[in-house]
Amino acid sequence: MARSIGILTAGGDSPGLNAAIRAVGKAADKAHGMQLIGFRDGFRGLMQNRFIRLGGEELAGILDRGGTILGTSRAKVHKMDVGNGTPADMRPLMRKTFEQHQLEALVCLGGGGTIKNALRLEDVGIPVLTLPKTIDNDVDGTDVTFGYDTAVNIATEAIDRLHSTAHSHHRIVVVELMGHNTGWLALGSGIASGADVILIPEIPYDVEAISEKILHRRASGSPFSIVAVAEGAMSIADSAERSRLSNEGDGDALAEFEKEPTRSTEHLAEELEERTGLESRVTILGHIQRGGTPSPADRLLATRLGVACTDFIAEGIHGVMVAARGDGVAAVDLKEIAGKRRSVPLDHPMVHSARSLGISFGD
Ligand code: F6P
Numbered sequence: 001m002a003r004s005i006g007i008l009t010a011g012g013d014s015p016g017l018n019a020a021i022r023a024v025g026k027a028a029d030k031a032h033g034m035q036l037i038g039f040r041d042g043f044r045g046l047m048q049n050r051f052i053r054l055g056g057e058e059l060a061g062i063l064d065r066g067g068t069i070l071g072t073s074r075a076k077v078h079k080m081d082v083g084n085g086t087p088a089d090m091r092p093l094m095r096k097t098f099e100q101h102q103l104e105a106l107v108c109l110g111g112g113g114t115i116k117n118a119l120r121l122e123d124v125g126i127p128v129l130t131l132p133k134t135i136d137n138d139v140d141g142t143d144v145t146f147g148y149d150t151a152v153n154i155a156t157e158a159i160d161r162l163h164s165t166a167h168s169h170h171r172i173v174v175v176e177l178m179g180h181n182t183g184w185l186a187l188g189s190g191i192a193s194g195a196d197v198i199l200i201p202e203i204p205y206d207v208e209a210i211s212e213k214i215l216h217r218r219a220s221g222s223p224f225s226i227v228a229v230a231e232g233a234m235s236i237a238d239s240a241e242r243s244r245l246s247n248e249g250d251g252d253a254l255a256e257f258e259k260e261p262t263r264s265t266e267h268l269a270e271e272l273e274e275r276t277g278l279e280s281r282v283t284i285l286g287h288i289q290r291g292g293t294p295s296p297a298d299r300l301l302a303t304r305l306g307v308a309c310t311d312f313i314a315e316g317i318h319g320v321m322v323a324a325r326g327d328g329v330a331a332v333d334l335k336e337i338a339g340k341r342r343s344v345p346l347d348h349p350m351v352h353s354a355r356s357l358g359i360s361f362g363d
Contacts, residue, residue, distance in 0.1 A: 003034045005313060006103045007054070009068040010042035010075075010110040010117065014133040014147030015294035016302035017068040020109055023306025025059045031307075032314045037101055042073040043117060046106070047080065047090040049097040063299060066292040068109075077117045091124045098126050105313045109133050111145065112341060115321060119334045127318035130334065131305045135290050137184035140340035141332040142323035146305070148184065149297040151289045155189035158285055163193065163226055170223040172214060172280040174269040178289050181232040183344045185289070190228035190359070191350060197225065197360045201232035202344045203351075204239035205362030207268070211275040213360040223278065229265055238263055305329060 028034040036054040039045035079087035105127045108118045111134035118128040132139040135151035166173040179185040183200020190198035214225045245254045273280040308329040309322045320331040
């Protein structure tokens with residue numbers, strides 16, 4: 001019987017997942033004579049042994065497809081909702097599936113949550129490797145994640161379009177980008193589309209400073225402004241309050257705080273309208289940023305990491321994330337990165353570029 005590898009996709013979907021599945025499957029077959037089995041809907045499918053053989057036919061024509069042909073879920077391996085109201089540790093069943101198929105390793109395509117789950121599976125003797133995917137670009141230990149480039153492209157095109165309507169109507173357009181608790185997506189697409197203000201979670205903002213920037217633009221003959229705001233961006237006061245609640249470990253209060261309508265992008269736009277006298281509009285790009293065909297850069301990255309992953313498996317390496325490092329790859333110990341998030345460093349070259357161009361971070 002040919003040696004086999006298992007694969008699954010977990011967490012939010014991301015452009016490039018199918019390119020990665022294809023790369024793992026093709027390289028496993030052509031370079032190492034191994035076959036690939038895909039589990040459906042993330043760790044849940046592994047637990048339920050719902051699988052599909054990924055041969056030449058299944059892998060054909062998927063390179064440019066968005067989403068994931070395997071389906072995905074955010075299920076946690078050690079606390080899985082199994083319908084009886086009590087989350088259960090389903091790792092023994094997952095191990096059974098793994099052994100039943102006599103797999104050499106399990107490849108998990110995912111971001112921060114998937115890395116934690118992968119490590120939990122390693123703990124029960126399942127050899128796992130992860131590949132970093134997410135439009136948020138917030139995975140520690142890798143230069144970049146696949147999905148990010150495509151999302152920056154989508155968001156940039158959207159902001160370009162908002163620019164012309166903001167200009168025509170002399171309005172402020174506040175556009176909200178995804179990114180969870182990091183600002184990579186807002187920063188990348190904001191700079192690429194010439195936004196006037198970029199608000200990111202790493203740099204708490206002052207509404208007064210944003211208003212001043214917009215009024216200054218109006219006084220210099222530009223009575224419109226584009227404000228690109230990351231979904232996790234916060235005012236200085238909110239950021240301090242959030243840190244306080246988080247330090248106190250009060251989960252309920254923190255959850256309430258996150259839902260506060262005064263922290264919404266709509267509220268920010270209203271405040272800016274009031275302070276500047278300029279009409280404002282809000283656009284929330286939402287899941288459109290994750291959909292559709294991956295960019296060539298993401299296909300190349302997913303392919304590079306997928307191929308390298310099969311090489312590592314052939315060498316018997318596991319318990320690692322296959323990370324992008326310069327033009328190459330690196331095997332990063334999952335223990336070193338689990339639970340860590342890669343935020344935008346305040347001295348990052350993109351932050352420097354933005355400031356040098358006169359883009360305001362509202363600080
Ligand atoms: O992690 C990717 C991401 O798109 C984040 O940017 C966003 O906060 C989150 O997922 C949205 O999750 P869901 O798809 O569950 O609404």
